[in-house]
Amino acid sequence: MATAGTRRWTCLTAAAGSAVLMTGCMGAGDQLNVVGYGSPAEANSEVFNAFTQTSAGEGLAQAESYGASGDQSRAVGNGQPADFVHFSIEPDVSRLADQGLVAQDWNDNAWDGHVTTSVVVLVVREGNPDDITDWEDLVREDVEVVTPNPGSSGAARWNILAAYLSQIQAGGTEQEADEFTEDVVENIVAFPGSGRDATTSFLDGTGDVLLSYENEAILGLQQGEEYDYIVPDRSLLIQNAAAVTEEAPEEAREFLDFAVSPAGQEIYADFGFRPIDYAADEAEIGEIEGAGDPSDPFPEVERLATIDEDLGGWDQVVDDFFDEDGTITEIIEGSGLN
Template identity: 55%
Template sequence: MSSSLVKAAAASAAVLLTTTACSAAGGTAAGDEGEQLSLVGFSVLEAANAPVFEEFAGTSEGEGVGFQTSYGASGDQSRAVEGGLDADVVHFSLEPDMQRLVDAGLVAEDWKDNETKGIATSSVVTFVVREGNPEGIEGWEDLVKPGVEIITPNPASSGSAKWNILGAWAHVAGAGGSDAEAEDFVTKFLENTIALPSSGREATTAFSEGNGDVLISYENEAILARQNGEAFDYVVPDDTLLIENPAAVTTDAPEAASAFLTFLTTPEAQADYALSGFRPVVDGVELPDVEGANDPSNPFPDPGTLYTIDDDFGGWAEANTKFFDEESGIIPRLQAETGTAE
């Protein structure tokens, strides 16, 4: 099947703007003559970070601080930092991308020792469908019906893809199914997958260009697409997986980076992230109406069953090895068997 996979168009590089100054060449959001921090993040953060930067600039710690930014597929971004890409703050899709930098000595081992356990943003696995939901996709079982065409990012590069596939696995295993039954379900899921773009943002681009019946995505990515005028609907299935995105500073980052990291989990910053569809990770956030949500006044309803990596997969250290190890992981093997490895 790999020869027939639809190739996603590359997501265009966007420049973050603040009320001060910007430079398209570097993707810079900068203060006037102030300190520059380098932030490396996963692709869907790009729009969400703009109001957070502006809010931080209004604090005493953030006065005059600007940002040089780099966004892309989470795994690719992590590997780039490991390979020498300058970073003071890193904000990835999932913990293994952070652990790579811990192992390389670029992020401290105690990066999770805070009130949110290192998590700065969160979301849930969601189904993005065509306007009016013509295929009637409401739950996971609808995805594996004959003829349904799925788009989801590639787990070899994208953190979003790993969340999506583990959400499919949890649908079976979390309800008491065996590993063999879960594997059979994920095999059917992959057989219906027609595109594996390299990042969550590129997957949305492929879907917006008319490919596929359903895009497996972050809830916040679905909300952001609708804010940008896409004629999509989205469905939060009754059982889904909690997505938790970690952030940290690098070991040689300046003090301003630590101040910014602390700011990310304040109610003010979390309210800014909520505007782009992220679910708050702390209490006490005054939620605004969220344009693009199914119900802007109640944008983040609780799913019937919410699975988590820690409770249902034994944590990322165990899950990443079991499911995504290049040599022994279940998912690379199933991708090879179904022809969706590339």
Template identity: 55%
Template sequence: MKKTIKAAVVGMTGMLALTACTSAGGSSSKDTLSVVAFSVMETANEGVYEAYQETDAGEETEFAPSYGASGDQSRAVVDGKEADFVHFSLETDVTRLVDEGLVADDWKEATPTNGIATSSVVVFVVREGNPLGIDSWDDLAQPGVEIVTPNPGSSGAARWNILAAWAHIIGNGGTEKEAEQFVSDLLANTPALPASGREATSAFVEGDQDVLLSYENEAILAKQNGEAIDYVVPQDTLLIENPAAVTVDAKDGAEDFLEFVTSAEAQSLYAGFGFRPVEGVEGVELPEVEGANDPADPFPAPEELYTIDGDFGGWGEAADKFFADGEDGEPLGIIPRLIEHSGADAQE
């Protein structure tokens, strides 16, 4: 009998709706920055906002944040949503804005991190005590294992998860045909695809599935919030890099905030919520991270860490190959075709 799944917790849905309402109309104040970000950033950003407001550059700054699925947020900015500062799961969600003239084409040069603001890795979130003994990617494709992962049509987290699974096969000597079969097997074990990474977390903690594919920081945050879960960093996984940029018409202060987000102070704050410090930021002091498997050594190095640039040719190539849709909505990329044939409920 199929296990139950919930798309989101009512309280979380209400919180997201309230947050969106505070920013949908924007603000006329030059000191109120409209931040449009992917859903996973919501909790961690609160401390970063407060720390920035304690600096000389940010002492008069207020924030009007909006959070949601990364792709949906990016498309909303194209459709007119006010944004001074954007922070998305995927580079392609920023390049969409570049193509529309909303973000400068040299946005990566604005930071010492090549435009990356936060980073993580793909992990397996399991029930407390890991009752099924989930340890490797191959365990996820076994019959009877039920998985939660978001919808790659709306969620950046989902795309990282799927490509991590693909890289596991290719990186261990498999063919593309074998990788496609492996992802098909994973999707066959996935009854529903929640719209965002945060909704997927809510669905997992409120449901009874066996495994959630997620960011490491989401797993750590769930444990910090007292959820009865554990997580596994697999021996081979994918480096997650989340970009941020200011818009071309951003209010005064947006560039200062971007500089702060990629500073050692902000990266240390993000680390406290489970984000791995971004390469290129020097002097980050790692705190003990409550909720990590080892709070004193929270970010263990996997035996094999795949990257988008090194293993997939960059997001420009990967997005077209794996996730493209045709103008008539017909799936062109590998993953939409596999989802269409899997029978999974792709929620929006």
């Protein structure tokens, strides 16, 4: 299995984090429209290239569009062509199901609609000069935080929920978790529109710690960036949703099947994504370049929360945290960041 460091990146030429339409490597045959959030752009491209080497994908070309998850979902809802959608959070697919663009039972399958998974990590400057080791360091007076805006970015919702849950996982009350989240938000110095833009801001020198996905941290190190990252012993399992649209050709469904297969999950793992449960037992994961420990790239998280088990599912999460009167919405509005 090839490592990400040896792969050729000539197919993916759009600026990271921007919603730019581009044609993939295949030059003949039918075209598959792939629309997603920014984080899996490189991995999706490599999975697609591998798919074209199968009988189901032979001769297939692709057009890709990537950006902030919520923005991309709304774009598809407003008419942007899409056959396969891959978003950060389930509500961005459910929105399309409500519009009749995706089947209502899109996640009624063996992989529960999740094609990629990761965990929330803390990205710090190389050598960790500020001695940041855990969530509580994010509320220190001398620490500045970078994270994307949950109004447009699915990554931001995972990040801020992980911060909130870290206090529940430590035995705190909901009120204490609310207060901690408010203190974290007070330390945010950059609030970009997408996870990729947040990473760019951090790499440009803003802030002391970046809230990010483990896979995004690994990918940056694979591409030569210089920083460290910490996998806290309390974190949140990131489960990224994907589906085919109702009018998509059969090739889109076959691509989805390939993406969740052991072969597809091995490629995603090369780019820092943790294999989904559906394929984890059969996927062969070797050393992962860029991981904190390449030989043990996905360390077990001692206390790993999930949206369904710890927060009652995404519908409840949106109601409690992200609606107009949601806890996190009110905290952000009170901070003046949005």
